Amino acid sequence: MANYNSYRQVKGDQIPDGVVSDDKLDITARHCFCTKWIYGCACRCSAGCCCQWTAPTGVRRVFWEIWGAGGNGSGACSCNRCHHYAGAGGGYYNSKMITTTPGCAYTVCAAGVYRCLPRACTGCPGCTSYVNGYNLSGFCALGGWRGQAETNWSIMCFSDWSCCKAPVSWGGDFGMGNHRGQWSGPWNCHCHYMHTRPTSAPFIGAEAEQKIHVCWIRCGCWISPYGSGGQNAMTSYCGRCCGQGGTGGPGLVKITYM
Amino acid sequence: MASYSSYKQITTNEIVDGSLLDENFDIDTKKNFGVKWVFGSPSPCTAGCCCLWTVPNYVRRLTFEIWGAGGNGHGACSCRRCHHWQGAGGGSYNTKTVGTSPGCQYTVCAGGVYRCYSRNCTACNGCTSYVNGYNLSGFCACGGDTGRANTDWNTHCFSYNWNCNSAGAAGGDFYQRTMTPGWSSASAYCHCHNQEVFPGSAAVIGTTVGQGVRQCWIRCGCWSVPYGHGGQGAMTVFCGSSCCGQGGTGGSGLVKITYM
Numbered sequence: 001m002a003n004y005n006s007y008r009q010v011k012g013d014q015i016p017d018g019v020v021s022d023d024k025l026d027i028t029a030r031h032c033f034c035t036k037w038i039y040g041c042a043c044r045c046s047a048g049c050c051c052q053w054t055a056p057t058g059v060r061r062v063f064w065e066i067w068g069a070g071g072n073g074s075g076a077c078s079c080n081r082c083h084h085y086a087g088a089g090g091g092y093y094n095s096k097m098i099t100t101t102p103g104c105a106y107t108v109c110a111a112g113v114y115r116c117l118p119r120a121c122t123g124c125p126g127c128t129s130y131v132n133g134y135n136l137s138g139f140c141a142l143g144g145w146r147g148q149a150e151t152n153w154s155i156m157c158f159s160d161w162s163c164c165k166a167p168v169s170w171g172g173d174f175g176m177g178n179h180r181g182q183w184s185g186p187w188n189c190h191c192h193y194m195h196t197r198p199t200s201a202p203f204i205g206a207e208a209e210q211k212i213h214v215c216w217i218r219c220g221c222w223i224s225p226y227g228s229g230g231q232n233a234m235t236s237y238c239g240r241c242c243g244q245g246g247t248g249g250p251g252l253v254k255i256t257y258m
Numbered sequence: 259m260a261s262y263s264s265y266k267q268i269t270t271n272e273i274v275d276g277s278l279l280d281e282n283f284d285i286d287t288k289k290n291f292g293v294k295w296v297f298g299s300p301s302p303c304t305a306g307c308c309c310l311w312t313v314p315n316y317v318r319r320l321t322f323e324i325w326g327a328g329g330n331g332h333g334a335c336s337c338r339r340c341h342h343w344q345g346a347g348g349g350s351y352n353t354k355t356v357g358t359s360p361g362c363q364y365t366v367c368a369g370g371v372y373r374c375y376s377r378n379c380t381a382c383n384g385c386t387s388y389v390n391g392y393n394l395s396g397f398c399a400c401g402g403d404t405g406r407a408n409t410d411w412n413t414h415c416f417s418y419n420w421n422c423n424s425a426g427a428a429g430g431d432f433y434q435r436t437m438t439p440g441w442s443s444a445s446a447y448c449h450c451h452n453q454e455v456f457p458g459s460a461a462v463i464g465t466t467v468g469q470g471v472r473q474c475w476i477r478c479g480c481w482s483v484p485y486g487h488g489g490q491g492a493m494t495v496f497c498g499s500s501c502c503g504q505g506g507t508g509g510s511g512l513v514k515i516t517y518m
Binding site for chain 1: 263273300480
């Protein structure tokens with residue numbers, strides 16, 4: 001039944017078009033435009049970070065950007081012949097714009113890496129970052145390709161794709177990847193003068209490089225930037241030269257919402 | 259003439275400044291934030307993608323971000339003498355934020371590449387990406403420089419700016435050009451063997467492509483490359499007259515539209 005309060009309420013058709021200007025709004029009204037980052041430790045052997053994220057009050061639009069973790073570098077594995085090396089690849093990028101409802105919960109995982117420093121001739125690919133929840137389906141970004149050490153010099157070649165990805169695959173609006181690193185060894189001896197580059201994740205673009213001239217063993221010493229491939233161990237000798245590769249950089253999730 | 263309905267309507271003066279809270283609005287009001295990508299195929303010889311984009315209802319602000327296509331890789335052209343190589347360059351980046359009106363239309367082109375595998379010593383530059391429409395003027399981002407093969411070893415040199423635009427050039431708020439990659443063989447012992455070069459990335463994207471040969475009859479630019487990246491060239495370490503290998507094409511241009 002109508003009472004004095006309901007009688008006093010203003011209905012939509014009582015507000016002519018265009019009369020509600022910005023200065024009528026409370027300064028915080030309709031101003032929720034925020035960014036949230038999800039990421040693991042920026043350390044070696046990062047576990048990444050998984051959590052549940054809930055769309056805050058008033059939020060209707062979310063733009064997801066995710067990056068897979070970088071691949072791990074290879075070891076300088078036991079060898080009776082000189083190796084050459086392919087740099088580990090950076091993680092893939094994927095993005096998706098969706099409509100949501102306040103209170104919707106999303107499972108968000110910024111990928112980690114396989115948590116060991118490899119001594120084997122191949123490292124491990126980086127792990128996949130992903131988000132599950134309302135209006136998302138199979139949304140993920142693959143990790144980067146692993147570094148490799150190889151005694152078969154006939155495969156020395158250009159950088160290439162570790163995975164054939166269409167820009168709208170894996171549940172996104174647009175995604176892309178990077179080549180894995182090219183093989184080292186374009187100089188004049190099998191053993192010496194090795195040079196390669198682990199690659200980065202798109203739109204992050206950190207750069208790493210590794211080379212040796214004559215060196216007993218150099219491990220993949222340094223921590224990789226987010227999404228970047230890890231460093232290989234490298235040696236220019238043919239003996240028992242087990243060195244450890246480094247791990248890739250962890251994955252990353254950026255949530256922009258309004 | 260005033261009716262009961264018009265009599266009941268309020269005027270702007272009857273709404274106290276700053277009095278309307280979030281809770282007073284329908285949940286979708288002013289929640290028109292969106293992102294639209296325009297891109298060509300990621301395959302070799304991409305044609306890019308051009309389309310007409312219409313501003314959705316209630317949208318008043320746009321940020322365009324555009325990347326030119328990567329340059330095509332060089333061929334291993336007919337040679338009487340060994341070559342060295344310069345990688346193809348990545349596409350430039352440009353961005354512009356404008357006010358707009360719902361229903362405004364924009365011609366959006368993510369640049370493609372010259373659609374052939376080059377056997378020549380120089381290939382083609384990547385194509386320009388651009389957007390035309392209300393509140394934009396000459397807004398574009400150049401494609402990357404072509405790759406090159408050269409027997410003149412005097413040109414062995416650093417990378418350089420081939421596209422000398424200022425930061426506010428080409429109709430944008432901020433323009434980032436790219437450099438050509440350096441020439442191969444800086445560390446090598448002989449003219450013919452041991453070549454390594456890195457085609458360039460598009461600005462802001464930051465991808466990596468590498469290529470090298472130690473001793474190889476011919477290796478073509480085999481792989482497609484990431485968006486905006488310079489294509490792989492063909493390489494050989496021999497001096498014959500029939501070493502025509504094909505360079506690969508650059509990566510497609512890209513356009514990102516963020517609107518609100």
